[in-house]
Amino acid sequence: MRLDGARTTLLLAMRSDGLPEIVHWGACLPPGIETAPLRDRARARNLPDDDTAEASLFPTIGTGLFRTPALAAHHAVQDWSAAFTDVAVEPGDGTLRITAHDPVARLRLVLDLALPPEGDVMTLRATLTNEGEALTLDHLAAGAVRAPPGATSLRTYGGHWGHEFTEIESTLPDGSLVLENRRGRASHDRFPLLVATSPGAGEETGTAWGVHLGWSGNHRITADRLADGSLLVLAGELLMPGEVTLAPGESLSTPSLYAAWSDAGLAGLSRAFHAYARRHLLTLPGAVRPVTLNTWEGTYFDHDQARLMAQATAAAAIGIERFVLDDGWMPGRIGPRAGLGDWTPDPAKYPDGLGPLARHVTGLGMQFGLWVEPEMANPDSAALRDHPEAALAVAGRPQRLSRHQLVLDLAQPAVWARVHAALDTLLRELPIAYLKWDMNRDLITAGAPDGRPAYHAQVVATYALMDRLRSDYPDVEIESCASGGGRADWGVLARTQRVWTSDCTDALERLRIQRGASRVLPPEIMGAHISASPNHQTGRRHTLAFRAAVALFGHLGVELDPLALAAEEHAELAGWIALHKRLRPLLHAGRHVAADTLDGRALSGVVAADSARAAYLVAQQAAPMRAYPAPLLLPGLDAAAQYRITVPAPQQPVAELSATHRTLFADGLVLPGGILGQAGFSPPPLWPETATVLELVRES
Ligand code: DGJ
Numbered sequence: 001m002r003l004d005g006a007r008t009t010l011l012l013a014m015r016s017d018g019l020p021e022i023v024h025w026g027a028c029l030p031p032g033i034e035t036a037p038l039r040d041r042a043r044a045r046n047l048p049d050d051d052t053a054e055a056s057l058f059p060t061i062g063t064g065l066f067r068t069p070a071l072a073a074h075h076a077v078q079d080w081s082a083a084f085t086d087v088a089v090e091p092g093d094g095t096l097r098i099t100a101h102d103p104v105a106r107l108r109l110v111l112d113l114a115l116p117p118e119g120d121v122m123t124l125r126a127t128l129t130n131e132g133e134a135l136t137l138d139h140l141a142a143g144a145v146r147a148p149p150g151a152t153s154l155r156t157y158g159g160h161w162g163h164e165f166t167e168i169e170s171t172l173p174d175g176s177l178v179l180e181n182r183r184g185r186a187s188h189d190r191f192p193l194l195v196a197t198s199p200g201a202g203e204e205t206g207t208a209w210g211v212h213l214g215w216s217g218n219h220r221i222t223a224d225r226l227a228d229g230s231l232l233v234l235a236g237e238l239l240m241p242g243e244v245t246l247a248p249g250e251s252l253s254t255p256s257l258y259a260a261w262s263d264a265g266l267a268g269l270s271r272a273f274h275a276y277a278r279r280h281l282l283t284l285p286g287a288v289r290p291v292t293l294n295t296w297e298g299t300y301f302d303h304d305q306a307r308l309m310a311q312a313t314a315a316a317a318i319g320i321e322r323f324v325l326d327d328g329w330m331p332g333r334i335g336p337r338a339g340l341g342d343w344t345p346d347p348a349k350y351p352d353g354l355g356p357l358a359r360h361v362t363g364l365g366m367q368f369g370l371w372v373e374p375e376m377a378n379p380d381s382a383a384l385r386d387h388p389e390a391a392l393a394v395a396g397r398p399q400r401l402s403r404h405q406l407v408l409d410l411a412q413p414a415v416w417a418r419v420h421a422a423l424d425t426l427l428r429e430l431p432i433a434y435l436k437w438d439m440n441r442d443l444i445t446a447g448a449p450d451g452r453p454a455y456h457a458q459v460v461a462t463y464a465l466m467d468r469l470r471s472d473y474p475d476v477e478i479e480s481c482a483s484g485g486g487r488a489d490w491g492v493l494a495r496t497q498r499v500w501t502s503d504c505t506d507a508l509e510r511l512r513i514q515r516g517a518s519r520v521l522p523p524e525i526m527g528a529h530i531s532a533s534p535n536h537q538t539g540r541r542h543t544l545a546f547r548a549a550v551a552l553f554g555h556l557g558v559e560l561d562p563l564a565l566a567a568e569e570h571a572e573l574a575g576w577i578a579l580h581k582r583l584r585p586l587l588h589a590g591r592h593v594a595a596d597t598l599d600g601r602a603l604s605g606v607v608a609a610d611s612a613r614a615a616y617l618v619a620q621q622a623a624p625m626r627a628y629p630a631p632l633l634l635p636g637l638d639a640a641a642q643y644r645i646t647v648p649a650p651q652q653p654v655a656e657l658s659a660t661h662r663t664l665f666a667d668g669l670v671l672p673g674g675i676l677g678q679a680g681f682s683p684p685p686l687w688p689e690t691a692t693v694l695e696l697v698r699e700s
Pocket of ligand 1: 326481
């Protein structure tokens with residue numbers, strides 16, 4: 001059995017004792033391979049006499065597995081082991097449906113595996129049906145994928161609020177790595193992504209295997225070193241004790257596990273994930289991503305309608321295309337302690353509602369966007385005063401506040417209906433093109449009225465609310481925000497059109513954050529905003545050019561009060577927005593490329609599918625150790641073509657530049673792609689915490 005992608009072959013061997021296992025996940029293989037010899041393990045002493053099943057697509061307890069199982073379940077403490085037989089495989093177009101049965105434990109299993117032929121991302125999900133009495137389900141993974149023994153180095157993506165997507169490297173010589181998240185959202189600290197690489201792999205070198213779980217709640221991803229040195233990675237939802245019981249005949253389907261392979265390093269892995277997301281996941285692909293002004297950092301809770309209208313006018317004048325009114329518009333919302341959950345405009349701030357501001361914005365030719373946080377309420381809100389039973393809680397325990405708010409139990413039909421009605425009214429009555437959908441706290445005592453844990457049901461109900469609004473208002477885009485990038489997984493991305501990557505808008509920090517996030521998030525959905533200096537999260541001061549150059553490579557936005565800009569900043573910002581719009585077709589559809597950081601200098605870029613155009617961000621993070629910058633190698637170009645390299649406006653040459661470097665700001669330099677990729681050229685030197693954007697156009 002096999003599936004073939006563009007550059008990947010997935011070869012499966014049927015096991016004598018049940019489910020198939022992956023015997024090859026990597027480079028394309030020639031046709032007609034007989035898999036039986038590949039799985040015939042030499043007998044070692046002191047092991048089970050028959051074939052052990054530690055590497056199947058769905059490893060279970062009681063089959064010779066001594067590592068993490070995909071299933072933990074029982075019928076009143078019986079049937080805690082599982083062995084699936086009666087395996088049938090139904091091949092489709094790039095898909096395999098594997099069905100199996102355990103007559104002893106009375107369980108039926110369906111595994112859906114797919115590797116679309118044009119790409120390199122496979123998907124795997126499990127559906128378990130209970131054919132016995134009530135089944136307590138403690139864990140159900142989407143399945144397991146196996147990387148070869150060469151996958152020695154592991155990378156996780158974590159940090160904390162304002163510091164998310166930090167790539168952390170470790171090795172796993174033996175044992176297990178467990179990435180567990182219990183925050184009730186994908187989280188800032190344990191993003192559901194695990195990348196394994198060959199030793200010393202870099203941005204464009206070495207082999208990489210990536211596993212992502214598309215789920216916005218609790219998760220468990222494990223990596224186990226197997227007896228032959230290979231790496232088995234399982235991913236699934238993490239269930240709280242007693243959270244899921246399957247009645248006789250009932251089923252549960254897992255979220256999808258997405259797994260990509262690349263022999264072109266970490267950036268190659270990003271390219272595989274981006275291509276899949278663009279083709280199969282994102283809705284509205286190809287639509288122009290409007291340059292946004294978000295009011296949060298320029299206004300916070302201090303809403304003044306007249307000033308906001310003036311901000312909108314100023315925003316339109318610099319080229320902004322979407323004006324988003326952030327938190328602070330609801331009744332009594334002068335800070336984070338009150339008003340959350342009441343989705344009507346504050347009559348003190350908006351005596352005639354939001355209509356006048358929204359129409360002012362649309363009258364200027366911009367889209368109007370509105371911030372909401374539908375899953376939350378302050379105790380000091382009509383929503384919770386009138387319905388205290390609406391919050392998730394555990395009877396007898398204190399409700400733990402976080403940012404002065406509680407989480408609404410959206411799985412209660414009445415609560416869901418009230419929240420839906422409020423959002424529906426806003427969308428019906430106002431010309432809203434975009435909702436910034438925030439979620440500013442973790443779930444702590446998340447109990448349902450019947451006392452059960454409600455983490456799983458909350459994600460399902462939130463998805464249902466998003467799906468319903470998207471179906472009723474298909475032109476309204478939704479941004480997934482959770483205090484920045486706390487909910488940026490592919491489960492939510494299947495129903496949203498943008499991610500607020502991080503609350504940290506410091507350009508230096510953003511280089512790291514965007515690099516990590518870009519492993520699975522393509523640039524066109526990665527919110528990247530130019531904010532004020534000094535930066536509100538770090539206090540660092542950066543030039544407008546540095547802030548803009550870094551933000552240019554995502555979905556560009558502005559997060560400051562445009563009325564506070566000096567005249568020259570106004571003009572420069574308008575210049576950067578114009579540059580983004582000019583490069584946008586390339587930036588939002590091209591191939592992501594990157595280089596390893598060298599002497600403090602980070603490089604990433606985007607190359608058009610036909611290699612005719614490219615743009616690179618060259619950023620000097622720390623002061624270089626060496627006197628001269630190392631030659632700049634630009635990855636991804638057509639080696640046989642000639643490229644004209646320029647430093648486009650509004651970037652300005654500094655006085656001490658050499659004559660060659662000054663030409664970059666004028667007519668540009670013409671060099672062959674092969675030279676640029678292999679030998680490089682001397683870039684203009686950069687101060688620490690500054691950057692250059694290079695534009696390349698193929699001449700011949
Ligand atoms: C957290 C978000 O990440 C911010 O951008 C902003 O919307 C605030 N919440 C508002 O409370």
